[in-house]
Every structure is written in C-alpha cells, then in structure tokens.
Amino acid sequence: MLAYVIRRLLHTVLVVFVISLIIFFSIRLTGDPVSVMFSAGEPSKEAIAEVRSNLGLDKPLPVQYGIFLKGMLTFDFGESFRSGMPVGTLIVEKLWATIALALGGIVVAILIAFPVGILSAVKRGSGVDFFGRIFSLIGISFPNFWLGIMLILVFAVNLQWLPSSGFESFKHLILPSITLGMILSGILARLVRSSMLEVLNQQYISTAKSKGISEWAVIIKHAFRNALLPTITFLGLQFGSLLGGTVIVEQVFSWPGVGRLIIDAINQRDYPVIQGGVIFLAVTMVLVNLIVDLSYSLIDPRIRAGRGSK
C-alpha cells in the first residue's frame, strides 16, 4: 500500500515536469505581457524595453525556464506581473472560496442526483423514470451561465430570499452551489441510475428480497452501496476539476475563485500566475485521483489498492 502511494507520487513529479514544459512554452507563443501593461498611457519603445528587462523577459527562453524550474523546487512561483504579489499567496487567497464552492456544488449534485437516479432505476419504465431521465437531460444541457442568471432573477431579484453575489456567508454560497450542482446532477443521476440497474438485476438482490427484507432496505443497503463505486470515481474526479475553478459560475456570482484568477492571468499574459496556477491544478488533479483510488478499498473491502493494479 505504502509502496503504491510512493510510486504514484513519483509519477506526479514526472507529470508536473512535463506540464511545466508545455505551459511555459505554450503561453509564450502569442501575446506579450509588457505590451498589455502599456495598452494605455504612453508606451515608448525604451520604456517597454526597460520593463521587459526588469521582469527578466529579455533573457533567453531556456534561461527563463531554468529560473522557473528552480523556483518550483522551493514552491516559489515568482510574483504576479499585475499585482506584484507572490503567486502562492494569490492562489491561497482564492483557495477557500474555491473549495467552498466545489463542496457546495457536489453536495447539491448528490442531494438531487441520488434520489432521482435511485428512483428512476427502481421504478424503471414508469413515469418517475421518464421524468428522471428528462431531468438529467435538462441538467446536462443547461448552459450554467444562463441558469445562474435565472436563479439570480428569481431568488435574488424577484423573491429577494438570497443574495446574488459575493463570498461572505453561507447564504451567499447557496445560489452558486445550486447552479454548479444542477449541471453536475444531470450526469450524476444518469450514472446512479445505470449502476443501480446493473446491481438490481443481480441474483443476490432477488435473494435478499426473497428473505423478506423490505424493499427499500434492499435498495439502500444492498443495491445502492454496491452501485456507489462508479459514482465515487465520478465525484472524485469532478471535485478535482472543480478545485481548478469554475470560471463561469465564479463570474456570474462574483465568486473570488481560482478559475477567475487564472483566466484573468491568461488575458493579461501574467506568466508567473498562469504557470503557478496550472501547476497547482495539475498537482491537485493527480492527488485527487490518488485519493479516489485509495477510497475504493474503504467502500469495497474486496479491493486492495496496489494489489493487482499493475
């Protein structure tokens, strides 16, 4: 088990190295941060050259990459061109808001999708199932930009129950979480339904039923627990990508998350922030993946991570 974890962590180092190469050179293909900085005012050629050398952008690319790599070893990603703040500080500042929203979205998705998915599977072919499937379809096809604005109109502007933007209290978390959760729940409900159907056809379910255990006890204790595995994989990976920020939801609800940080940085060609941000995302994704794999053994004692996983 420990050897397995260590091996996976070594993979991470390799992944991060490859990503650092790709991100470093690809963001330098188009655009220029110094020209962007001077897109107002009086950009004389000399001033531009001066700023460029102060930011170290006049050095040859391999040298710049070396500096970036060296900094990365000590978790120092440099300072943002725009704010002058260390990149690490900027990411940490946004992390709480991002985690809160990711969790909120996942919780809403679970609260909606599990009941819908289970009911659809149990009452397969019935009106409930039909409705459940339509619901999933709507969930998947909603543009979350539009959904967010509609929720604001209904719950913030018309009913005035909830605030429409900002990262202040639990109340502020509700609408963005629903927006995010709705989109996720569409896919999740389908997944729950199909895994449940698969399990419900197994013989041990019929056995359990024939033993006289009540229908819902069978569904929840016997069927659902076994159907959970693919769902956990999906949620884990989703959570990982949500930690990378959800640009559109953050934009609509003025949520100060990692997604907006990175997008703004890309628009300004703020190289240190883009580099640090992307490396952060890569590491997060790899770690979440690892945790998901390890969690299988908790849900299903028959699986032991590392054994036979070669």
Added chain:
Amino acid sequence: MKLRGWKVLTTSMALTLLLTACSGGSKEPGTENTSSNGENPASDRGNEVVVGLSSDPQSWDPIDTFLLDWSTVATSVFEGLVERTLDLELKPGLAESWEYLDDSTLEFKLRQGVVFHNGEPFNADAVKFTFDRLLGDEGKKGPQYSNYASIESVEVVDEFTVLMHLKSPDPVLLTKLAGYGAVIVPPKYVQENSDDHFNNNPVGTGPFKMVEYKRDQQSVLEKNEDYWKEGLPKLDKVTFKIIPEASTRLAELQTGKIDIMKRVEVAQADTVKSTDFLELIEVGAPTVYSLRFDTAEEPLGDVRVRQAINYAIDKEAIIEEILGGFGRPISTYQSDLSFGNNPDLEPYPYDVEKAKELLAEAGVAEGTTLEVYIPGNNGTFKELTQAVAFYLEEVGLKLNINSVDSTTLISDLVPNGEAGDMYYQGWGGWTLDYDNTAYLMYHEGEQWNPSFKDEKVEELLAAQRATVDQDEREAIFMELTELLYELAPEVNLYQSVDLYAANDRVENFQPPHEDRMRLEEVSIK
C-alpha cells in the same frame, strides 16, 4: 417517507426552473421590473454608498498600474499636486499654486497643514520622494514611469516649495500631475513597509481612507476626518464591490445591495429607466473607436481607397442601431473632450456614389477582399464590424472578419503589423489632449503605428510638443486634424458614451468622463 419528500422537492425544483425558462426565455436578463411600486430597497442603509465595479486593479501602488478601475477607487484615496475636476478643469490640489519660472522650471507652492491618512505630514519632502520613486528604479519596473519622462528632477526649496526641473517642455504635464503615477505618497510609510504591504494598504491624502481591501471582492473606504477641504467628504463610508458580470451588477442594484453601478450595458438601459428608484446617467467618455488601415500594403496604401471606405459607411445609422444611440460621431480619432479636437470638421458623410467613384479611380477591382481583425471578446464591436462589412459590400468590397484573442491582437498582431488590412482600434487619451493620441498613433515607429508615415504630420507633431503656448498648439492641432482627415489613416466610427446607474437616495453624484469617480460631494437624501 423521506424519499417521497425528496421526490416532491426535486419535482418542484425542476418545475420552477422550467417555468422561469419559459417566462424569461425571450427577454434580456434583468428586464423584469421588480419594484414598480417604487419601494426603495436600499433606503435604510446609513450615510454610506456602495459602488459596483467590474474589475479589481490588483495593486493600489500608483506606479504599478494603468487601469481605469484603479483610478475609479484611487481618486478617493490619493491626490496629486493638481486636481482635475469632474468637468475636466485643472485647479489647485495639493499645490496651492504653480508658475513657470522659465521653459524648463516649474515652481509649486504647496498646501500647508495637510496630513496623510497615517498621520504623516504632507510637505516638500513627500513630493520629492514621490517623484524620485516614480522616476527611479522602483518606477522603471512599472508602466507609469514613461509618462513622466519629461521631468528631470524635483528640488526642495523649503518645506512648502518645490521646483520641478524639466528635460524638455511638456505642454500636458499639468494634467498628468492630476492622477496616476504622480499622486503623492507618504515617504515614511512607503519606506518602512514592504512593497506588498503598500500594494494592499494604500495611504494618501484623499477624502477617504482605505480601511479594508479584499482582492477581487471589495474595498472599504472611510471618511478622512482630517481632510483639507472644509466640510468634505459628506459620506461616512464608501464600499467598492467587484461584480464582474453586468447582469449580476444590475441585480445587485435592483435589490439595493449597491447604490451606484459602473458600466451599465446598452441592453440594460431600459430596465434601469423603468425602475422607479433608479436613474440612468450618461456621460461622454474620451474613448474612441475606429478601424485602422494598414497603409503599408495595397490597396489601402492608396489614400483614395481609404477615403472611399470612409464615405461608404453610414456611421450615424450604426450608432443608432447597434449602440442604441449611446455613442457620438467623430471626425478624427479623438473625442470632443480632447484639446485639439476640431469642431469645424464634419465626419465623412455617407455617400455611396462618391465611394464607388474613388474606388474606380484607384483601380480597385469589384470583389476585392480585405482582411479585418477584431477582438473576439467584444460582442458590440463584432456586430458593428458586420454592419461595416454590409456597407462595404454595397461598394464592391468584401470584408473577411477574423475574430481573435484580444490580448494577442493588441500586444502582438497590431504592433507587428500583422493585423490584416484593417483592424480594431479603441483608445482613450488619458491626458485629454490630442498630443497623447496623435503622437502614439501617427508618429513613425510607435507601438501602435506599425505602418503609417507622413512627413508633414511628423513636422506638426514635433512643433506642438516644442511649445507650452496653448493657443499656438491649438492652431497646430487644427492644421494637423485637417491633414489627418484627408489622409484618413482609419475609418473613425464613434466616441463612446459611458452609462452609470444610481439609486435615488444618492445625491449630487456626477459621473466622471474618464472613470475617476469623485465622491466627496456626494450625500444621502
């Protein structure tokens, strides 16, 4: 039982969404008028105002930035030697008076008894420190330094007198001293604290002091009790909230969470107007838009073709139909706020016959295709370019529209002359003086001028910089504008009009022409 409850809940949620989908589908977001009964949801907020902005400048250090949203907030915190009023007049700020001792020496008498928000006294040393920092190594790291390159040094004469030595006469220096890099900073505070600390905790002499800054969320400003202007500011507190999405900003305004909204979109104007407790305020901005020609390449190297395109487009119709009337025609690439604007020049009239004639004279074949580059994130300009394509088709020119990443366009394609035959150009001269715009756009070799060359233009540009006599400069600008009008290096489209919305409870709010919001006279009804 529990599951039944869930079923009901999910059903009703889905239904709600479907219903809102049906009722709101055809409308612009935010068009439902909620408070037609006139009840003002912000009425019980105290003596404070909340402003909704679209973006956060990230650093408050004056030498680090050139963002309009910086100046919107920072005008309340920092002050310069000179003050530029909301009506764009220059008047004494931290300097009580100034005088040119000779062509290259400017003497300032400073205001006495002014203190920074941290208690440090404002005096000649603070002025010297500010300019030493701006023009020294620290300033050279940022984009502000080059704006003040005409200043050689600042010399302290006595506690409240300084001399500013100039390398060359700078006719627009005074207006530059009213903002951005030239605002006065407290020497001790800046030296004793780290760079990051000053970025996040700005201290100036302005009417309000910043007491809280949460990046990308909000800045909270409180009244400066020791402000040097008698009886000002009138408000106790001002909060600037960052709300990037325009529909959300409007929702916050409609629910009374904010009192003043910056950057109202044209599509939102009617909603604001139809809400009883809201007011829509428009103000002419210095920003102008055009499609610039690549004059180094045929066919646009031929002035007749450039003029033909100017004749071929009905700019007035475009302003009316696409901008909802929120725009103004321009004759040269500057706004009517700019010193050097020529009021006698009329924009090129819409004249299809004349356009066809000129194109025939120049020998441009019917169906010639022109490449045009525009930023992909600007929906309004895209629509506008499509209208331009329609007009050009009428005179036999085909336009091939390339939507590209705006950063790539501005920082890469345009400076390198790779933005096709025509490209998007949007610019607001911050000094409100044609010098700034004309020099950067038409002087050979400038960042924004990859291709245009004209000897007479160069001559006039140099001449207006050599003198500080404003009458003489104005005469030069009149000649220059006429010349550029004829040479038509671009097709001028419009001057933008900024839209603000304010809650009725806010009194005395006058929107700024150039984003520098002033709130010291604002009060609550």
